[in-house]
Amino acid sequence: MTAHLLSLRAGGEDILFEFFESYTQFAHVSLLLAEVEPRIAVPGEADGRGGAGPDHRLRLWVRMGFDTYHEPPDELPAETRSFARMCASLTEEAEAIGWYEQRLAVETDPDARAVMRDAQGEEFKHFAMDLEFLLRRTPSWRAIAEGVLFRSGGIVEHGEQAEAEALDGGAGDESAAADDSGSLGIGSLIGAAR
Amino acid sequence: MNHLLRSLAPITDSAWDLLDEEARERLTGALAARRLVDFSGPHGWQHSAVNLGRVAGVRTAPAKGVSGWQRQVLPLVELRAGFSLAREELRGHDRGAVDVDLAELDDAAQRMAIAENVAVFHGWASAGLSGIAEAAPGKPIALGKSAEAYPRSVAGAVERLLRRGIGGPYGLALGPDEFTRVSETAEHGGYPLLDHLGKILSGPIVWAPGVRGAVVLSMRGGDFLFDSGQDLAIGYEGHDDAVVRLYLEQSFAFVVATPEAAVSLSS
Secondary structure (H helix, E strand, O other), X not given: OOOOOEXXXXXXXXEEEOOOOOHHHHHHHHHHHHHHOOXXXXXXXXXXXXXXXXXXXXEEEOOOOOOOOOOOHHHOOHHHHHHHHHHHHHXXXXXXXXXXXXXXXXXXXXXXXXXXXXXXXXXXHXXXXXHHHHHHHOHHHXXXXXXXXXXXXXXXXXXXXXXXXXXXXXXXXXXXXXXXXXXXXXOOOOOOOO | OOOOOHHHOOOXXXXXXXXXXXXXXXXXXXXXXXXXXXXXXXXXXXXXEEEEEEEEEOOOOOOOOOOOEEEEEEEOEEEEEEEEEEHHHHHHHHHOOOOOOOHHHHHHHHHHHHHHHHHHHHOEHHHOEOOHHHHOOOOOEEOOOOHHHHHHHHHXXXXXXXXXXXXXXXXXXXXXXXXXXXXXXXXXXXXXXXHHHHHHHOOOEEEOOOOOOEEEEEOOOOOEEEEEOOOOEEEEEEEOOOEEEEEEEEEEEEEEOOHHHEEEEEO
16 A cells, blocks of 8 residues: 555644555545535545545645644654654553443443453553653653542642642752652752752 | 641741752752662652562461561661751841851751761661662772872773673762862863763762762662652751751662672772
8 A cells, every 4th residue: 555645734734644555544534524624625636637546645624633743853852752652652542441431331242341341451551651651751740640640539629739839839840849748859860960 | 737847837938948949959969879879769758668579487487387477678767967047047038138047957968968878878787778889799999099090990890890791871979089089180181080980981970978989880770779768858846036946857778789780999
C-alpha cells in the first residue's frame, strides 16, 4: 500500500496528518470528512481527473482533535518530542480503556468478557506507565498529582489545594516541588546547578 | 498541621517564605551526597525503615516442627539542627527590611549539610549507617599534597573502577581543602585543573564539606541509595518574647549496595 500524506487545515492552521494505507481506509475517511465538513474539496473531483487515488495529495478542511505535534517537529527539542509522544500514548491508552469498558457493558459471552477484561488490564498498566513517565519529567505536574491521587475526600478540593500549593506557592520549578509535609522540597540534586 | 508544628510559631507567611528560601539556598550548595547518589523519596515522616531483603534466623520457634526468620531492615535516622532567631529580626522583615540576620539559620544549614555528607561518605556507625569511603574495598589512593598530582590519582581511581567492571559516568566528591586546591590550579598551558578532572570522570566534581580527602564513585545508578523519609524541613520548637526556637530536620537512611563502585582517595 502506498502511504499518503494529507495536509489538513484546522482552524486556519496547517497540520500534517498521518497517512492512510489503503483505498478502503481512504474512502471511508473521505466520506466521514465530507459529512463533517461539506466544504471539503477533493482535487481529483474538482479538476475532472476523477476520484482521489493513492497518488493524489489532498487538501482538506477539517477539525482535528489531537495530533502528536502541535508545533513543527524540527523546531522541537528531542525531549519535548518524547514528551509529546508519551502524551499521545497516554491518550490512546485512556481511549482503549474506555472502549473496553463499553464493550464489556454490552458483551454477554463470558469467555469474550474474560478476554476483554484481561486486555483492559493491559491498558491500565500502559496508562499507569505512561503517566509515571510524564510525571517524572514534570515536577510541578507531579506535585499536583500527589495532592490529588489516591486520597479520599473531595477530588475538586484536593485539586484546587494541590494546584495552589504547587504553583502559587512558588514551588512550580524543578528544585522546589511543594508538598504538604512542610519540606523544603530539595530532594535529589543530581544535575542541579551549584 | 503536621509534626513540624509550623502553624504554632509566631512567624508570618512571608517570614516563613524567607526562612524556607534561605535554608534551601544554604543547603543546596553544600549537600554533596545528593549530587552523586541515588535518591529515593521523600517517603514521609512515618517512613521508618528500608527493606534490605534479608532475614536472620530466630533461635526458638513458638511450636515444634516450625522454624522462623526475622526480616532485616535498616531503620531511618532523624537528624536535627536547632537554631534561634530574634523575633525583632522577623518583625523587621515584615516591615520590609532586607538585611535580616539569619546567621543562626545559615549555621544550622551548614551543620546539617556536613552531617549528611559525613554520614553518606564516612558512615555513622552508632546509627548503623555505613559510608561510601569506608565501605570501598582496597587501599585508598593518595591524592598528594599538590593539586597538580590530582589528575593521576583520579585517573587511577577511575581505572580501578573500570578494572572491576564498574561503568561510568563517575563523580568526584572533594573535601573543602582539596576543592579549593583544584579550583585555584591551572595546569601548564593555563588549562583549568577542574576541566581536566571533569574530562577524566565524565561526571560532576562536587564540593563536599565534611568529606575527608576525596571519593570517586560511579553514577551509573543502583550502587548507592539515599532513602529519604521526611526531607529537609524547618520545624517549630518554641518561643519567648525575644526569640523563636526552630530546627532543621530530616529523616533518612543510606545503603551502600555496591561497595566496589567507589574508590577512596586520601589527602
